[in-house]
Amino acid sequence: MVAQNTPPCRIPRTSLLWNKMADNWQLVCETYQRAITASDVESRNDPETEPYRSKYRARELLRETRALLGVPRGEEEGDDGRRRRMDARLGVIELRLGVNHTETEEMSAGEEHLVKCSKILERHRLSQQCVSTYIQAQNNLGVLWADRGEIIIAQTYLESAESLYNQYMKKIGKPPVDPDEHFTLEEQNLTDQERSKRFEKAYTHTLYYLAQVYKHLKQDERAAQYCHTTLQRQLEYDGYNPVEWAINAATLSQYYLAKQSYMDARHCLAAANVIFSKAGQIPSPEAAKENEAEQDRLDHLRQKKAEIARCWVKYCMNLLEGARKKLEDNIGELDVDLQEELKAERKKQEDEKERGRKKAVLFGSSDIYDSILAVEEKAGCSIPLDFQEAREVFLVGQNYINEAKEYFQLDGHVSDHIEIIQDHSALFKVLAFFEEDYERRCKMHKRRIDMLEPLSKELNPQYYLLVCRQLQFELADTYYEMMDLKVAIGNKLDEMDSHTIKKINSLAQSAIKYYEMFLDSLRSPDKKFPEKLEEDVLRPALVAKFHIARLYGKLITSDSQKQMENMQTSLNNYRFVVDYCANNEDAVKSVETELELTKEMVALLPARMERLRLQLSSFA
Incomplete structure (x- = not known):
């Protein structure tokens, strides 16, 4: 029993203040988390009539979070640690507001918040608390300026992010605090492993954006290097969409093809096949009919699979064309002596390539690489030196032709379907080069x-x-x-x-018929042939005339009168080429080889025709 005159028990002032601060901090964290949920989750279900409804709600919650922090920058007192902690939180809010505005297509406002974030964190950018937020702000500024077409400015921001990452890893190296961690209760903090994964993901984005920037700047080798590193890091840190990754790898293969780095191109394509398979089973058309979402997924997966197949076709085509250019003689036929010489060097070439392979950046861990290797073994990467080797490459290409045609059908994909058929034709054409039997x-x-x-x-x-x-x-x-x-x-x-x-x-x-159809397509609506040919049809038109002239000279007939008519038609076409080049000197370079022979025929044919005419008159 308490005595009546005992004073009431009082809670110490410091305890009340602590509880109030704890309650306020919990409210700050809850408000911030609601903003993140609205932006990243609820926005997916926003109606088409209000596409940014949840983004706008997230923006208001972020502003409310900033107000709840309660201490404007520059007025806080205390040690550097407390100041850095407050700046880190304000920086995260500005980063999130900047991203929010850019996502709602308000670029100027987005830039303002992202720049403000960078300024707040500038003095702390190498600290464990702020480095990740700062790099993400630089990344987003880089993307923003790239979208504006200001590639050099974008490059500056992204290279700044890259430099800071390298500097931080060299000097500190500890997994830094993730931006969202600044608004979580202590027991919800991430593990070092998860922090590292998120930080590395942010840096991977830096490299990815830099690859795009260098591509725009026509620095193709550097762009390819950054793209390759990005793909490797995405596999390493398990942060990728399988379909998107596969398409990027297949696209990278085309760069290596242009450089005639067939081994690297094949590696990219094989990796694309393996990673694409992780996207899941492609639903059957029957199952897809019952579900609109599944239908969209089916169409998307089939299209991307066909696009990868087309990259494989280009690979096979380039490999065969590279072989043809290396093995053909001065009249376009197979140089047998050179063929034997190259075969003798094959062993040495293979050894050198294998050494080069060991130095290359390869995709994936050992389990993924084993799968990639299995795909690679189905397609060679050395230029074929005889018909059998060429046929093996051809069959790989033809298999992917058929795969691509499954999606790119004539009904609905006219241009793509035609290009695939043209590629198929080109594969047959280059294979024929290796065939000795006429x-x-x-x-x-x-x-x-x-x-x-x-x-x-x-x-x-x-x-x-x-x-x-x-x-x-x-x-x-x-x-x-x-x-x-x-x-x-x-x-x-x-x-x-x-x-x-x-x-x-x-x-x-038949050849004459199609050459004439091509030339007729160049005529005006009133059927007149152009006096001046456009640059894109100049060589084809003159070559068509040259070939028509030769073809009329090849026609075999026992009718001397018909032979005379064919020779006259041949001469007329030869003269067209000579006269056109005489009146348009800029055309000479496009048909130098043909023009030399054409002039000879223009000089020789009249004499031949005169001899035939005399023979005809003697029989009359």
């Missing part, structure tokens, strides 16, 4: 005709003029190639039989 080579070109001709007939030139021209010219060239092969076959006979003569003439006439 009859089998002819059959390969016939396969090209069979796939290109139906497309040419089906397309409307009114809508697909450029594509129609490409197909017409390629068909003409293919028929021309087949005609030359049939002539070579016929010349080996003691005497050409009527079947061979008929075949040569038929092929020549």
Whole structure:
């Protein structure tokens, strides 16, 4: 029992203040977390009529958090640690506000907050509490200026972030505090492992954005280096979307192809296949029909898979084309002596490539790399030196052609489908280079005709003029190639039989038909041929005229009058090329080789025609 005159018990003032501060800090943290939830989670379900509703709500909550902190910058008293802690929190708020404004397309306001964040944290940027926030602010400023087209300014911010990361890791190296940790209760702090993972992810973003910047600046080698490192780090820290990663790796392969680094290109493509497989099972069309979201996912996955397949096709094409350019002689045929010489060097080349491989940056941990290696083994990376080796590359390419066509069908993807068919034709064309048997080579070109001709007939030139021209010219060239092969076959006979003569003439006439269709497409609506050819059709048009002239000279006929007409048509086309180049000197460089032969024929043909005319008159 308490005596009546005992004074009431009082809670010490310091304890009341502590409890009040604790309650206030919990409110600060809760308000900040609500802002993050609104921005990162609830915004996904915002209606189309109010796409930024949750972002605007998050913005108000961030401002409320800043107000609850209660101490404006510059007025806080105390030691450097307390000052740094307050600056770190204010910096995070400014970072989040900056990102919020840029996400709602308010770039100027976003820039203002991001710059303010950088200024607040400048003096603390190397500290464990502030380095991650500062780097993320620099990253976002870099992206913001890149979106404005100011690539040099973007480069400055991103290289600043890169430099700070390297400086921090060298001098301190401890996993830094994540920005969101500044608004969590102590028991909710992240582990060092999670802190490190988030920090490395922020730096990976720095490298990714720098890769884009260097690409814009045409610093292709540097861009590829940063892209490769980014992809490697994403695998290392398990921070990637499998489909996006695979597409980026496949895209990088095209850079290595241009550099003729076939081993690196293949590695990127094999890695793309392996990582893409982690995106999950592609749903069947039947299952997708029952669910709109699954239908969208199916379409997306099928498209990306087809895009990777097309990169593989380009790889096979480049490998075969590289071999052809290396092995062809001065008339475009296989140089057998050089072929044997290169085969003798093959062992040495393979050893050197293997040494180079050990120095290369390879993707993934050992388990992923084993899967990548299994894909690589299905496709060579050395240039093929004979038909068998070329055929193996061709078959890989043809497999991916079929895979790409599954998505890029003519109905709905006209341009893409045609490009894939043209690639298929090109694969046959370069494979034919390695084939020594002329009859089998002819059959390969016939396969090209069979796939290109139906497309040419089906397309409307009114809508697909450029594509129609490409197909017409390629068909003409293919028929021309087949005609030359049939002539070579016929010349080996003691005497050409009527079947061979008929075949040569038929092929020549088909080639002429498609060259003429191409040239007619250049005419004006009133059917006049242009006096001045556009740059993009200058060489094709003059080469078409040159080939038509040659083809009329190749036609075989026992009718002397018809022969005279063919020679006159041939001469007219040769003269067109000579006269055009005489009147347009800038055209000479585009057809230097053809022009030399054309001038010779213009000089020789009239004499031949005169001799034939005399023969005809003597028989009259």
